[in-house]
Amino acid sequence: MKELANFLAEAARRGQRILVLCHHNADPDAATSAIVLAEALKHLGAQAQAGASEDISLIAQNVLKTFGREIMINPPLDVDLAVLVDTSSLEHLGKLGEQLRKGLPKLVVIDHHRPVEAMKQLTTLYFVREEFTSEAEIILRLIKELGVKLTSEQASLLLAGIISDTGHFRFAKDETFEAVHQLLEAGGDYARVNESLNLSEDYSKRIAMLKAAARSKLCRIHKRLVAFSELGSFEGDAAGMLVRIGADVAFVGSEEKGEVRVSGRARQKTLKLTGLHLGELMEEMGKQFEGSGGGHAGAASMHGKGKLEEVKKHLFGFLQRKLKSKK
């Protein structure tokens, strides 16, 4: 962490152009982390800007609007340094990722997803800590190390990232609450943050959740309840919903013009008992279907080429082996 802070402080001090960039369809954790880090670097003298690839999620838009922030979509890459936050590989950056692969600016990765070996080679500094429940917690530590004091709005933004990525504290660890405490001390407004994250009334999402529930197929693999459903949007939310209402593991996917996408979620207890890691599984599936995949142990996704039925067969084959490995 010290090395990372020193590197960024030095770049900022020299007035470098720094782009803090996050993945497409950015969630609140990604978007707020990018914005707050960019602001801190600016404070230290950098010409810093936060950006996101392609678009940001509705809920992230709502959070940013609440706290008066904007993020640049598909920002220009003519900078000295690009810092990727909450983004484990260039594949999650769409066209910007392709441009970055051609080797434009220096690259730093600060992430809390499963490490991607190929990314390490591309970066000047690679700081990945899977044990953090949110990117926002890493950014909070980093900013402390940089000696920058958070404003109350910045504290609220990072708080939104934590609440969102921990599923309203369902996946929180002891350390999560320490970070939350620090953010509240810095003036974070829990009530306002919570309100900004509450988009449950979104009509299209409600329809999507109901469709996913209605279409879901249940099967039992070594006594574990595995649900599979089809949906062309909100796949991650739908898989989370299926786990909340009873599944041990849930997958929701779609197939369009030969492209497949699948999101998976799993119960924490199931992960502990079986050693299942969905991020690992999705990375493998991504490779197998000429695409990419990855994520956390309990929440991950993949996309690739092929038939959804084929992907499903592979997933179930894997679970047949994996879910019986331990007791």
Ligand SMILES: [Mn+2]
């Ligand atoms: Mn995150």
